[in-house]
Structure formats: structure tokens, C-alpha cells
């Protein structure tokens with residue numbers, strides 16, 4: 151059927167067609183419209199709808215007054231999305247009105263030539279221009295820094311851009327508009343007027359994130375350049391000199407090495423140095439901490455697993471640390487905490503280098519060098535049957551003993567200065583120095599947490615000290631803050647070493663409460679490390695279990 155472009159059908163209550171022009175002269179159009187009009191009380195007619203009965207379907211609009219209906223018929227293809235919107239939302243017009251008059255998001259509409267066709271009232275007020283006076287002018291004459299005319303040309307939306315207008319920064323969205331044949335017909339600009347304070351907040355947030363990014367960049371470059379070589383092991387005491395000489399000797403021998411020493415003495419640092427000085431340095435150093443891992447995961451972590459080996463397993467299966475460490479070095483930290491069933495399996499791997507993945511039956515081989523570490527007493531563990539003697543022989547072909555900090559107090563100045571320099575480089579701040587009284591103070595302490603504890607104490611003092619020179623006072627607690635690790639967990643039968651007496655200080659009470667707080671923190675940390683296992687906590691801190699329970703009661707622990 152050949153259509154005119156438009157049609158009008160006016161019809162009254164008695165179904166008399168008063169006007170039928172254009173498309174409405176065709177009975178295939180007017181008849182179904184008349185039928186709808188006739189049924190309108192039973193089935194209301196939307197303001198805009200598609201007349202599906204016509205072929206092809208036509209878009210129609212209805213305007214009615216009591217007794218008279220006027221259908222306007224559009225010959226073009228119907229715009230399904232628009233018609234559907236108008237047909238299904240009976241407050242569609244209110245939405246449109248809201249969009250163009252919203253006081254918080256002003257709108258400007260330009261045509262394909264960049265001429266303003268509409269400017270919302272809030273925008274007019276903002277620019278101080280008379281109502282409707284912008285219409286017909288090029289957008290660049292009306293709106294400072296506008297790019298809407300460019301957006302029409304490029305056809306590319308610009309979202310969330312900052313635009314300076316009237317000396318104020320606003321966030322704008324610029325969107326090109328296309329007709330149904332995808333031809334650019336104009337563009338709309340939306341300006342967020344609500345809450346300029348939100349922009350200030352956003353700016354602050356961006357500034358904060360930028361700082362954070364640059365902090366992590368510095369951290370990362372520090373990590374990358376960190377060679378973990380011998381030079382990382384700070385100290386010139388005889389004990390450290392001997393340790394370094396031993397590391398050089400054992401590194402080139404391709405045999406297992408066991409590192410023993412209290413927590414925080416630098417066992418991991420030494421493992422890195424041995425690996426870097428060995429013939430395997432170009433391959434991976436794979437780290438695994440048996441204590442930090444739930445017992446049921448140790449096996450799959452070490453040996454890997456086949457697809458579907460257990461619930462929650464990766465569908466593709468996964469390589470274990472042994473496989474990953476092939477040709478390289480495996481650092482097994484806290485080996486003393488390894489469950490006994492895994493000890494047997496580890497022994498087999500160390501004997502012939504073969505193993506099977508969990509859930510698999512294929513024998514795999516890996517050639518790695520084992521460095522293991524522990525702060526536990528192997529003699530006692532073997533005597534109690536907690537650690538296999540045959541495994542101990544296998545892992546300890548060479549044993550290096552790391553000296554505790556209390557045996558090398560002369561290294562404290564060098565270590566402390568290194569930590570201060572690292573701290574200032576990491577946080578991009580001026581380096582503080584330690585006064586000689588602060589150094590003697592640090593040298594008077596027992597350091598059960600060894601170098602890690604010293605490092606934390608130095609960093610804390612660097613943060614909290616007021617001046618550029620750190621004094622002994624800066625290692626005391628401030629307000630509710632934890633004091634630095636002045637004391638330690640001191641077994642009940644031992645007397646703490648006394649810190650130098652300082653002026654105007656309620657010495658006894660503050661030292662006692664400092665000691666209590668330090669003990670509490672160290673106990674809490676150990677509880678976290680050993681998942682609340684009090685036997686292990688007591689062992690690792692070298693205190694009796696009854697003393698631990700007493701302390702927990704004082705700390706208000708109700709799990710004891």
C-alpha cells in the first residue's frame with residue numbers, strides 16, 4: 151500500500167468520521183482506528199501507539215476531547231523504543247520535563263550546526279542571560295569552553311569531563327545524538343550543578359590516591375632493586391662476619407641448608423642471599439611457610455593437585471611448590487611446624503626427587519635445592535616424636551645458626567640507621583637521627599623479637615618523635631599507644647634488664663605498665679601466628695604455659 155506521509159482522522163462518539171485526510175483516507179488504516187475508538191472504554195488507547203493492523207505498522211498519536219477523538223498518523227517507520235516508552239509510561243512527559251528542567255543537572259541542546267536549540271533555566275540563571283535569548287546562537291557564543299559543536303562532528307561522547315565556566319569547575323557530559331538512520335542531528339550537554347563540594351571531595355580523594363600510588367611506586371622500585379644479597383645483611387659484629395663467610399661457603403654447595411635461630415633474626419634474608427649466590431640464582435626462589443598454612447592445605451600446596459582432587463579445588467588442577475621450584479630453590483620456612491604425615495612425604499621427595507600430585511597417580515620429578523628454617527628446638531621435638539629424625543638428617547646437611555640480637559648489640563647503631571634511612575626513603579620524608587643516649591638505651595634491651603622487633607621500634611619512634619633527633623623517650627608509649635618493644639616476654643623467674651633511669655618519670659609504674667603492654671602485644675601476635683594454639687605460643691615465647699594463662703587472665707582473655 152502506498153502511504154502519504156501523515157494522516158488525520160477525527161471521529162465522534164457515534165463513530166462518525168468527521169475528518170479523514172492523508173493516510174486516514176485508506177480504509178485499512180481508518181477502520182482499525184475506528185474500531186479502537188469504539189472500544190476505548192473497555193480498552194483505553196495510549197497517547198502514542200503503533201497500529202499493528204496496518205501493513206507496515208504505523209505510529210499514531212491520539213488527542214481527544216469529550217466526544218471527539220483526533221488520531222494523527224505518521225507514515226514513517228515507527229520508532230519502536232520511543233513509542234514503547236510513551237505507551238508504557240503514562241508519566242513519560244513528566245520524565246521529559248524533569249530531564250530538561252532538573253536544577254541539579256542543566257541541559258543544553260544544539261543542532262548539527264552547533265546552534266543552541268534549548269538551554270535549561272538553571273543554565274540561563276547561571277550565565278545571567280535572559281530566558282530563551284541563547285536560542286539560535288552558536289553554542290560557543292553562549293557557553294564558555296563548550297565543545298558540543300565538536301561532539302556533533304566527531305560523534306564521540308565525552309563523559310565526566312571538567313569544564314571551567316564562569317570561573318567554576320563543573321563536571322559535564324557531552325553526548326552526540328543520532329537520528330534513526332544514524333545521522334548526527336545534534337548533541338546534548340549536561341552540567342552537574344549539584345554539590346560543588348562533591349567535586350572538592352573528589353579532588354581531595356584523587357590527590358590522596360595519587361600520593362598513595364607514588365608511595366607504592368617507591369615501594370615497588372625498592373622491592374625490585376632489593377637484591378637480597380649479602381649486602382642486605384647489616385652488621386659488622388664478629389657473629390655477622392662469620393655468618394656472611396659461612397653463607398658464601400655453603401651457597402655454591404648444592405646441598406640442603408637448615409637455618410636455625412630465634413624469630414626475627416633474619417633467616418629469610420639469609421635464604422635469599424644463599425639462593426642469589428648459588429648456581430640456581432637465575433631460577434625461582436619459592437617460599438613456603440608451613441606454620442602459616444592450614445594443615446589440610448600443606449599437602450596440596452607442596453605437591454599440587456589434579457583436577458577435581460577435592461571440593462573447592464581449581465578445575466584445571468594446580469602445580470605445587472615442588473614443581474614450581476624445579477631447577478631453583480625451595481625455602482621452607484617454619485619447617486618445625488610441618489604436620490607429621492607431610493614430613494613422611496617430604497622425606498620421599500628429598501630422597502629421590504619424586505612425588506605425586508594430590509588426587510594423581512603419575513610420578514613427577516623436581517630438582518630443587520631445599521633451604522629450610524625454624525626457630526624451634528629440633529632436639530626436643532625429635533625426643534618428643536614431633537619431628538622425624540630421618541627427615542632432620544636430610545634437611546640439615548649444613549646447619550647455619552643465626553645469632554640473636556642480644557648477642558650482637560654492637561650492630562644496633564648500624565641496623566638502626568639502616569632502618570631509619572629505609573623508612574625515610576619509603577615515606578619520602580627527612581631522615582631522623584638517633585641520639586647517643588637513644589642508642590645506649592636500645593643496647594640495654596633484651597630484644598626477644600630480634601631484628602624485626604628493633605626495626606618496628608625504630609619505625610615507630612621515627613613516626614612519633616617530635617624533633618629530628620630520636621631520644622630514649624621516643625621509645626616510650628604515648629597515651630594509649632603501645633610502647634616500643636622495651637621489654638620482652640620475660641619468664642617469671644627472670645628479672646628484666648633495666649632501662650636507663652630518666653628524669654621526672656614515674657619510673658617503676660611506667661616501666662611496669664610498659665612491660666605489661668609489651669608482653670600483651672607479643673602474646674597477642676603469637677596467638678594470631680599460631681591460630682590461638684597456646685601450647686605453641688608458650689613454646690615459641692619460651693614461657694611456661696601456666697605463666698601464659700596467668701597473663702591471658704590479666705589481659706582479659708576469656709578463652710583460657
Ligand SMILES: Nc1ncnc2c1ncn2[C@@H]1O[C@H](COP(=O)(O)OP(=O)(O)OP(=O)(O)O)[C@@H](O)[C@H]1O
Nearest residue numbers: 382383384412413414415416417418419525601602
Ligand atoms: N642482618 C640484618 N640486616 C638488616 N635487616 C635484617 C637483618 N636481619 C633481619 N633483618 C630484617 O628483620 C626482619 C625479619 O627478618 P626475617 O624475616 O628474615 O627473620 P626470620 O628469622 O625469618 O623471622 P621468622 O622466624 O619470624 O620468620 C626483616 O624485615 C629483615 O629484613
